[in-house]
Amino acid sequence: MIKLFQYIIIRLTTRHATSAAIIFEQLYQSKREQPILIINYHPSEGIAVPGPGISKKQEMKEALRYLKAKEIKSKQDKSSISMLEGVLVSMG
Numbered sequence: 001m002i003k004l005f006q007y008i009i010i011r012l013t014t015r016h017a018t019s020a021a022i023i024f025e026q027l028y029q030s031k032r033e034q035p036i037l038i039i040n041y042h043p044s045e046g047i048a049v050p051g052p053g054i055s056k057k058q059e060m061k062e063a064l065r066y067l068k069a070k071e072i073k074s075k076q077d078k079s080s081i082s083m084l085e086g087v088l089v090s091m092g
């Protein structure tokens with residue numbers, strides 16, 4: 001009952017019901033922790049796989065392999081290939 005009264009007061013002081021609902025949630029609802037889900041895209045498999053994060057170097061290698069495997073490469077693809085190769089060489 002108290003929450004309804006609080007919402008009515010907020011609704012009377014705002015223009016839209018949606019903005020009143022957002023304000024009410026921010027003020028009176030307990031903060032919910034949302035789980036973080038890491039999604040890795042494996043180009044060889046063609047699917048997104050949830051799981052532990054992979055290293056940046058491995059991710060760049062997979063992206064480079066995917067770009068090199070494309071039959072028709074755009075100008076941007078060629079640029080990305082050379083940039084990724086340079087970064088991987090500098091990483092050692």
